[in-house]
Amino acid sequence: MAKTKYDQIYAELRTRIEQQEYGFQELLPSENTLVKEYGCSRNTVRRAIGRLADEGYVQSLHGKGVRIIYQPGQLSEFMLSGIESLKEAVARNQKEYRTKVVCFAELTVDQRISARTTFPVGEEIYYIQRVRYIDGEALILDHNYFLKEVARDLTPEIAEQSIYAYLEQELGENIVTTKRKVTVERASQIDEMYLELGDYNCLAVVSSMTYNADGVMFEFTQSRHRPDKFAFYDLAHRVK
Amino acid sequence: MAKTKYDQIYAELRTRIEQQEYGFQELLPSENTLVKEYGCSRNTVRRAIGRLADEGYVQSLHGKGVRIIYQPGQLSEFMLSGIESLKEAVARNQKEYRTKVVCFAELTVDQRISARTTFPVGEEIYYIQRVRYIDGEALILDHNYFLKEVARDLTPEIAEQSIYAYLEQELGENIVTTKRKVTVERASQIDEMYLELGDYNCLAVVSSMTYNADGVMFEFTQSRHRPDKFAFYDLAHRVK
DNA sequence: TGGTATTTGTCCGTATGTATC
DNA sequence: GGATACATACGGACAAATACC
Numbered sequence: 223m224a225k226t227k228y229d230q231i232y233a234e235l236r237t238r239i240e241q242q243e244y245g246f247q248e249l250l251p252s253e254n255t256l257v258k259e260y261g262c263s264r265n266t267v268r269r270a271i272g273r274l275a276d277e278g279y280v281q282s283l284h285g286k287g288v289r290i291i292y293q294p295g296q297l298s299e300f301m302l303s304g305i306e307s308l309k310e311a312v313a314r315n316q317k318e319y320r321t322k323v324v325c326f327a328e329l330t331v332d333q334r335i336s337a338r339t340t341f342p343v344g345e346e347i348y349y350i351q352r353v354r355y356i357d358g359e360a361l362i363l364d365h366n367y368f369l370k371e372v373a374r375d376l377t378p379e380i381a382e383q384s385i386y387a388y389l390e391q392e393l394g395e396n397i398v399t400t401k402r403k404v405t406v407e408r409a410s411q412i413d414e415m416y417l418e419l420g421d422y423n424c425l426a427v428v429s430s431m432t433y434n435a436d437g438v439m440f441e442f443t444q445s446r447h448r449p450d451k452f453a454f455y456d457l458a459h460r461v462k
Numbered sequence: 463m464a465k466t467k468y469d470q471i472y473a474e475l476r477t478r479i480e481q482q483e484y485g486f487q488e489l490l491p492s493e494n495t496l497v498k499e500y501g502c503s504r505n506t507v508r509r510a511i512g513r514l515a516d517e518g519y520v521q522s523l524h525g526k527g528v529r530i531i532y533q534p535g536q537l538s539e540f541m542l543s544g545i546e547s548l549k550e551a552v553a554r555n556q557k558e559y560r561t562k563v564v565c566f567a568e569l570t571v572d573q574r575i576s577a578r579t580t581f582p583v584g585e586e587i588y589y590i591q592r593v594r595y596i597d598g599e600a601l602i603l604d605h606n607y608f609l610k611e612v613a614r615d616l617t618p619e620i621a622e623q624s625i626y627a628y629l630e631q632e633l634g635e636n637i638v639t640t641k642r643k644v645t646v647e648r649a650s651q652i653d654e655m656y657l658e659l660g661d662y663n664c665l666a667v668v669s670s671m672t673y674n675a676d677g678v679m680f681e682f683t684q685s686r687h688r689p690d691k692f693a694f695y696d697l698a699h700r701v702k
Numbered sequence: 703t704g705g706t707a708t709t710t711g712t713c714c715g716t717a718t719g720t721a722t723c
Numbered sequence: 724g725g726a727t728a729c730a731t732a733c734g735g736a737c738a739a740a741t742a743c744c
Contacts, residue, residue: 226730226731226732227731227732228731228732247677247678252708252709252710253709253710254708254709262732262733263732263733263734264733264734264735265731265732265733265734266731266732266733268710268711269731269732275639278639278641281638281639281673281677282710282711283675283676283677283709283710283740283741284709284710284711284739284740284741285708285709285710285711285739285740285741285742286708286709286710286740286741286742287708287709287710287741288709288710289676289677291639291673291677291679293580340533398521398699399515399518399521399531399697399698399699400697400698400699401518401695401696401697402695402696402697402698403693403694403695403696404644404666404693404694404695404696405666405689405692405693405694406646406664406665406666406687406689406690406692407689408662421663422648422663422664423661423662423663423664424646424662424663424664424689425646426644426645426646426666433521433531435521435523436523436529437487437521437523437529437530437531439531447646449645449646449647449664450646452645452646453643453644453645454643454644454645454694454696455641455642455643455644456641456642456643456644456694456696457639457640457641457642458639458640458642459638459639459640466711466712466713467712467713468712468713492727492728492729493728493729494727494728502713502714503713503714503715504714504715505712505713505714505715506712506713506714508729508730509712509713511729522729522730523721523722523728523729524720524721524722524728524729524730525720525721525722525723525727525728525729525730526721526722526723526727526728526729527722527727527728527729528728528729704744705743705744706742706743706744707741707742707743707744708740708741708742708743709739709740709741709742710738710739710740710741711737711738711739711740712736712737712738712739713735713736713737713738714734714735714736714737715733715734715735716732716733716734717731717732717733718730718731718732718733719729719730719731719732720728720729720730720731721727721728721729721730722726722727722728722729723725723726723727723728
């Protein structure tokens with residue numbers, strides 16, 4: 223899986239941290255120690271550490287060392303961080319899941335859709351509505367807009383499995399960047415029809431735009447989540 | 463402001479992109495071209511580009527070039543991304559804002575607080591409740607927990623201004639990493655007392671843990687937002 | 703207090719691999 | 724196949740912050 227050297231080192235260090243071989247607030251072995259251990263250059267070790275820092279496992283302290291700030295269990299809840307399809311996230315959390323396609327259409331982008339998705343007017347797209355069940359509960363209502371020229375020959379059958387798997391494995395498309403926005407919106411009648419909202423009158427909405435390896439935005443998705451089962455994680459570093 | 467070379471290059475390229483000197487979907491000059499232009503090594507240029515990619519301005523395409531995926535105006539909405547105090551974010555968006563401290567207490571962490579904040583039992587902390595008004599509207603109710611040994615001599619007067627400014631300018635503390643979680647929760651009576659929720663029965667909750675330059679978590683904050691004025695932005699890259 | 707070793711941060715130059723055109 | 728462009732990796736130099744004696 224891990225192809226590059228720094229990726230292997232990253233993965234190994236991450237495992238050690240997650241298994242608490244290195245504990246919370248301790249220091250990692252110094253860069254020079256790791257260089258000897260892995261028989262690589264300092265740059266390579268530093269890249270691995272940089273990624274651990276990016277993902278909130280460690281924090282570098284100039285002149286001191288690299289401190290572990292990972293607290294076990296803290297992120298073990300159901301999460302949708304990074305770019306991960308729902309299927310992947312659910313599998314990682316050992317939940318049972320199912321998708322039902324409630325609408326599958328081929329459309330041309332008009333003014334109204336363009337305003338919402340930023341796709342240019344006139345583009346050919348697939349529009350899909352999907353309900354996501356996790357452990358038997360209807361938790362998410364997805365509205366997907368895929369550029370037809372990228373996600374070509376999409377079918378309801380594929381949409382019921384994994385669109386991402388299809389794009390990557392069948393079409394060789396690489397998903398690279400996703401921009402996301404989290405908001406809270408009032409529940410619509412459609413939301414209430416598909417999701418069991420109880421007495422909540424609003425829900426969590428994740429709007430996302432996804433770019434492929436050519437830098438083309440080919441997907442706009444609005445995911446409407448039942449509020450009590452929703453969590454979104456994030457990590458930020460202050461840049462001086 | 464920009465102290466390092468890669469930081470200067472990053473800032474300059476970002477400006478050019480934001481001013482659309484390089485437009486959406488165009489390619490950046492090649493790394494070698496930039497090396498000549500800036501008279502630096504390729505590593506340095508690559509670091510600058512790497513940061514632009516991290517922040518969603520560009521996307522590197524192996525063998526092709528670096529494509530600009532920044533769309534002006536798209537992120538101009540009120541956003542709370544990166545680590546930014548509310549005061550900073552609001553100032554950047556030219557809004558009028560005010561903070562009212564409704565509770566200021568010094569506490570010792572007990573079992574209940576520890577479970578919520580992950581601070582160890584027995585730690586001395588400040589507990590502060592603040593209502594944030596933006597353009598005259600009560601939009602956010604903050605519950606702050608600060609480690610007393612780091613945020614020493616905090617006062618209600620400081621809390622009414624900017625705690626972050628106090629920590630950085632007066633105490634010389636550097637905020638480095640923040641872990642955040644966004645959820646949706648049912649509105650409590652306290653929420654309804656301070657925020658004008660209309661007929662919303664829930665709100666957006668951002669829970670965050672902040673670490674200083676020593677890798678010590680010194681702040682836990684729960685920000686409860688009026689749902690109609692809340693937005694949280696994020697950017698993710700797929701790691702192969 | 704001061705000097706030395708350790709550790710991380712920045713930067714450079716070079717070589718090789720891989721993808722695109 | 725050759726030229727161009729990004730990706731990975733190595734090794735070395737010096738600076739800055741910290742730790743230790």
